[in-house]
Amino acid sequence: MTSPSPLRVRFAPSPTGKLHVGGARTALFNWAFARRHGGTFLLRIEDTDRERSKPEYERAILEGLSWLGIQWDEGPDVGGPYGPYRQMERSAQHVAAARELEAKGAAYRCFCTTERLDALREAQAAKREKPGYDGLCRAIPRAEAERRVAAGEPAVLRFRVPEGHTQFVDLIRGDVTFQNAEVDDWVMVRTDGAPTYNFVVVCDDSAMAITHVLRGEEHLTNTPKQVLLYHALGYQVPRFGHFPLMLGTDGKKLSKRTGDTALEDYRDKGFPKEAVLNFLCLQGWALDGKTEVFGVEDLVANFDPTQVSKAGSIFDIQKFLWLSGEYIRRDSLESVADHCAPHVVAKGWLSASELQSKREWYLAAVATEKERIHTYAELAERIAYLFAPDDALVFDDKAEANGRKQLGDGNLVKGYVAWLTPQLAKGVEAAALRDATKAWMAERGAKFPALFQPLRCALTGEAGGPDLFDVMALLGPERTLARIESGIRRLSAPATTGTTP
RNA sequence: GGCCCCAUCGUCUAGUCAGGCCUAGGACACCAGGUUUUCAUCCUGGCGACAGGGGUUCAAAUCCCCUUGGGGUCACCA
Known part of the structure; x- marks a missing residue:
């Protein structure tokens, strides 16, 4: 056999909300990429936002991925050789990296107050200048900075962005270049000592030996900051790839305004998980340009991040519904009936025990609608007439x-x-x-x-x-x-x- | 607004990287017909796109430039 591939990818959601369908697709593509090459797919929880991170969201994210059948090889619940897999539990490493950077002069203490920063931004906006930190504290000698910090003066740690430009090869987009002058001296460690995303993501991806960072396009402008940090830390830079965004019908980043954004919303609406998986694949990727209905095994056998489209895709619920109906029609009567059961119970048509005792009748009822429905929930709506009073049926x-x-x-x-x-x-x-x-x-x-x-x-x-x-x-x-x-x-x-x- | 990314039917896309096989293929939606007790399914057909302009080339959807349009991002969020 071939030797184990060193390929390691991750899905790194922040537990600040339900699992977004876009996130689910990112996870799916990462997972498929790892599976195809015999690599490792790991899950890391980016919980550095203390305010908004909630354990229940972490649970929801894990459940969502499990529902889809996306299994992680390493993660907060199963552990692994590169743990821990929650960023807040890795702070010792982050602190060490921060000290190293400060000692090297690659980062510096900034004592600017929020008020000054706000005023600065306002002034920049008024003068139509590019917003960003003006580097006031860059010039403070380290000895003085240390003295002020020791004296208890609040300070953040900023990354000292060097001169020049930063370039990287994006697996999906090719060469991408940023002028460093456009990159802010961003905050790595907050006043309260908590590290920020752009800092820990580099520490952890490196510590976890991540070889390919595949994520959504909204992270594209973060990438130069991270590449610069890899260089400053002397770490090997991973390969990057930014998937196009999933868009709402308004052409903007998918939001609640134009439809459901949470994976669980679609599960609750009765979309078969196979249809969800299939549809997610179709957003930015195509098997052969002709085959629309296919399973994750086809994705795993063929997925190549360089073949993912660059342009964003509008989430077309019509096509999703059609695809969902395809899966229901192809499935067995028993299976469809079982999946529809919770919705029938929720509607109050039959109790769980009646579903058992009247199994044959229920199967016959499902059989009459199987080729007509697009979601499991729709079944419950369509058989409503069977449970209406005989003398007061509502006529369409x-x-x-x-x-x-x-x-x-x-x-x-x-x-x-x-x-x-x-x-x-x-x-x-x-x-x-x-x-x-x-x-x-x-x-x-x-x-x-x-x-x-x-x-x-x-x-x-x-x-x-x-x-x-x-x-x-x-x-x-x-x-x-x-x-x-x-x-x-x-x-x-x-x-x-x-x-x- | 600066920066970055993107640009094929209304939508998802194939074709673009390796220019000719493209009078641009498939799917959803839509329209018309067939099947059916109706709806749905299924079958047949139709509508429908290379954003615009320059170049390079014998040849460009494919390469280059500009314009236009769209999106993302500019936090002590991730």
Whole structure:
């Protein structure tokens, strides 16, 4: 066998919110990249924002990834040889790196107050100058700085950005160059001693032997700061790759304004996880340009970060819904039924125990809608009519209009009911009843819609839906007749509420 | 506004790195027809794009430049 690949990648979310779908895609691509090359995929929690980091968010992120089946080889819960995997637990290393940098003169103490910084920014904005730290404290001799710090004066540690320019090769974008003059003397360590993201990310990626840093494009402008830091620390610079952003329908970074952003929202809405995975792949990557429906095994076998598109992609819920429907249609009846069950319970249609005791009936109900639904949650909505009161079914406007129009003088339907009633005495056998009904219709030379439209409205209250004999079978003889009688009466009556005011 | 990134159908994309095989392919959506008791599925067909302008070349969606447009980022957030 080949020797183990040293490739190591990571997904490093901050536990300050639910797992974003964009983050999920970043994790997925990193994971696939590692799997394809026999590398290691690790999870690191970037919890350096003490204010906003919450344990429950960390839990939610881990759950989200687990739901998708993205497994990490090392992480906060499973540990690993490069732990710990929460940044706050690695502060000893960060402090050491900060001291080293300060001693080398690559970083310096800054005593500027928030007030001065705010005023500075305001003045820069007023003069339309580029905002940024003016380097006032750069000139303070280290001895003096140390004295002031020892005296208890609040200070941050800033990185001393050198002259010149910084260049790196982005796996997705190619050469990227920044003039160092454009890079701020950014804060590495806060007044309270807590390190900031751009600082710890370098320390930890290096300590964890990360070979490829693949993340979202919003980090592109952070990269020069980090590259400079790698150089200052004498660390080997990893390869970088910045995935294009996932955008909302407004063309801007996906936000709650234009749709759900959290992975769990889609899980809760009943999207099959395979569909989520597949759709995430399609945002920025294509298997062969032709195949739309494929699984993670195809991603793993073919993923190459250099093939990811550079431009952002709008999150198209229509296509997502279509894809989701594809997965549901291809899945087995039992599986779909099981996935839909929680939504049926949530709607209150059936209890968990009824789902057990009426399993056959439930499966039959799911079978009637399986090819019509796009999400598991949609099933619960579509079978709602089965649980409505038989004498007060809500009629959809179009269904009622069609029913009234086709009903005519009502004689055909009345004749059918007279014929049907004794037929139902022995129960509803859908196929047989369907054939018998068609024969009955043929004898009379009647058009199908004349019978089926009023019946459909009476039975389901809707303009479209499953085969009516399947519906009758689900309803059973009594409820079928009760609905037909009540429905025909309503459709025969003057159209008082035909069109809602 | 500065800097950085980006630019193929309405949307996701193939093709761009290695220029000719592209009168630009696929998918979603949309439209029209077929199937069906209706809706959905399924089948057939249609609509629909290389942002604009210069260059380089025998040849450019593909390479270069400019313009325009879009996005990201400018925190003691990550």
